[in-house]
Amino acid sequence: MRVVVLGSANLDLVYGVDRIPAPGETVLAHGCEAFPGGKGNNQAVAAARSGAEVRFIVALGRDAAGDRLAAEARGAGIELLDRRVDAPTGSAVIYVDRRAENSIVVNSGANAELASLTGSELDAIAAADVLVLQLETPVPTVAEAVREAKAAGTRVVLNAAPSGAVPVDVLSDIDVLVVNEHEAAELAGAAADPMTALTGHGCAVIITLGAEGALVGLPGAGPVPVPSHKVNAVDTTGAGDAFVGAFAAALDGTDLEALVAATGFATTAAAIAVQRKGAVPSMPTLEEVRKFRAAQGI
Template structure:
């Protein structure tokens, strides 16, 4: 089974602070680290460490951060289908407080030039079993990739983050939609046929699934809700761990879930398969929040299996 991830790669500058500053406030950082990040990069590496065979379609600058990200992605087991562009490689500024919470500002840089797919990139997607998408690259490329996948019966796993209004033609191509509660309420508020943006999480998941895709609504430490059209939502409980840094936990969840689906479903996305995949992904995310950084925190398949067996 093979997977393609189309998405962003950034050099993350991570500042550890006692608390995330309020508007107009200055705080002093205890440490600063430069690490690999970007939602596409994080999810691709999470999928690879979870056992998937992953090709990563990405745009990088012709600069030192681009060279380093490419080398680190290759070392993580990814097959790179990269564009080198004159725009600087993407950068994210991340503050992480003593409770493990974070605030992030992203300069997309080279990622913003990934606007359209080449014939070769479309063929790579068509040949894959699973395509993973997010929204740190232009919507035009995301839609193009989703259409290429749908035409080839490639399963589309879509993490609607960072959230924005979604074209109906994109949602029509999605098989599995992954959103957190904030993103789910945003989508509900911008979808005329959904009137439950003020309802509970189960109502949100059910309403979103009525638009076509299976829905996985992540709840942070509380776990996730899994919903397929026509069936009641299922709760996957969270793992109780002491979080030190939540950066990249959602991406770890998405990549691990896509890998689990890639290995298990063989094209069948029933509720049982999605629940088992969400259980696997919840375990992976629980491990990641106990470590610092995005990519450095992503666990391996062996670590996930071990954690699952003793908890």
């Protein structure tokens, strides 16, 4: 599977805390570590470790953080189409509490400079089987990539995260929309049934439900539940990205059977990821996912 990811890369500073601080409150951390992250980077690594051939279109600063992220992505077997720009590499501050819940603040930095796709970037999208996108890079760039993929017959998976407005023409041109419950509700607006509202754009929709698994929906069809796995979570940072990257690597079509199969594979990858610290370091390998599923009798 040839997967192109267009998206963000951040250096994450992760603080372990007893509880997420309230407004105006100071809490003491019991540890701090730096990890590669960013939704695009996480998803690219997840797809590569799930067995896909991955190319990653990304903007990085001309700084030590950019050097580290580039080296670690290449170390994961990813072919980088990286721009070096005169802005600091993206960064994030993440608080993870004792229940493995997190709170995240992102500084886009170089990610905001990923605009006006080059010829080589457009060629990579056209040659891919699957294009994966998120919303941590400029929406006009996302829209441009979607148009190129649509014209070339490349399947498009859009993870509409973090929450934000998505142009209707983008939604109508993608193949699969992946959102969590909150993102689904925001995109669907006042609709009583977000799944029906979102599949009304003509795309398949995956709504992730955390520990409860996911729902798979197609236009004109009711949602199909896909269960997750009971595990002891350590850090939920990057779990959604583990899902999206693994899903893209396993996506063998857009009919219901193929979508459910890819979603089942992806829920396993996410269940493994939440048992580890950090975003990129938590992404499981194809062998790990297969062993986990075999142990579950799947």
